[in-house]
Amino acid sequence: MRRFFYDSSMQESAGQILITGPEAHHIRNVLRMQPGDCAELFDGKGAIITGEIGRVSAKEVVFEVLSRTDAADAGVPLTLAQAVIKGKKMDLVIQKATELGVDTFVPVLTRYCENSGRAGKQLERWQRIMLEACKQCRRPIPMQICAPTKLQDLSFPEGGHTIMPWENETGMPFSALELDDGQPVLVLIGPEGGFHPSEVAYAEEVGFRTISLGPRILRAETAALAAVVLAQQGMGNL
Template sequence: MRVPRLFLPVALEDGATLVLSEERAHYLKTVLRLRVGAELVVFDGSGGECDAEVELLSRAESRLRLGSRRDRSAESPLSLHLGLGISRGDRMDLVIQKAVELGVAAISPLIAERTVVRLDDGRRASRWVHWQRVAQSACEQCHRNRIPHLAEPQPLQQWLDEVRGTRLLLDPAGTHAIGEVTPTAEGIVLLSGPEGGFSPSERAQAEAAGFMRVRFGPRILRAETAAIAALTAAQLLWGDLRS
């Protein structure tokens, strides 16, 4: 029987009792359908996890009793940073979820010329919080104990000026195949566009910032497909999918 996992961004101390927030208690009761005495694994997002038991579930308070803390890593030896043009709704959620499952270390949502989603300050903050929850949920599902870094949404040019690593722009008109790339010790940075892709000027900016344009065969992939395919290919070539 599969043991459920729960992310709690708190210090995990051996034998401690944790009082759950209303949101986490609701998740245990309504989504996981756990009862008093049920066993689960709790992780803190920074590498630690421990077995736990549901001690109390009530309207007034819900508690977990922790066992012994341990460190366990499911991280890839390949550092993967995904710069992701913001897409609409479920498409963005899907890429973030699958990127976490594929071992990405960092995700940067990017605002580009052809970004359909318009984010004012309030909506930008709410989407960022939502995407963080998507990443946390994906870690619960895929047994990662570290939450990948999810940057706040930012303009493409700002990100291009700051990012470091072997830089690859996913481009159906690219002149290189991903298998031709030799990554540096800093890892791989993948840049994937929104619906409609990047504009010619944005592609030129990326090239000026040191990005190599790489292609994925003769077919035009949807934005979400391209990002997931590129992460999979990188892990197969240089990461933990080789073994």
């Protein structure tokens, strides 16, 4: 069944959901859906609605609500703070982080970031990639994507775990971490060029634990996804 997002504060009333803009264009002109066709509709707040198209016009598509359920608790929140990497690699990390249940994604600006000056212009694109991934994996509540922030301005979960995979760490494997205490987790991943020594020193000073992801040097996007899976497993979210 096809899936679409809508704004419940503006597009829902009296048992009907009104879809406009790009989503309506996609339904009408790309998918060529007709009255009587059904779809799943998400409001981004946890509601999952099954709707049947009642009317299609040049500017809007009207769904009749057939059923409504609410999403279950997603578990302990996980934040992925990813140093900005090259375009398609960043797109991949955002897409897969969405699928893997990351709650919040923070693009981080570090010394060796690629094209850090354009990061702020990519937010709209990243939002589109994230929403498409939500539709594909049936995720009812979208991942929050924050504005790019400098490492020194990164905020941490109160009382939670802050973890930084680092290629020079040899004494602390990820498996040694105890993350099943119900506290939020923030994972910080570096760019293609890695962290500068001063950045590692700063992270350790503010409470990050450096950990190892194994004996091989991983690409930034590989490290991000490996760390997310391990963290989600350790937190009991998988």
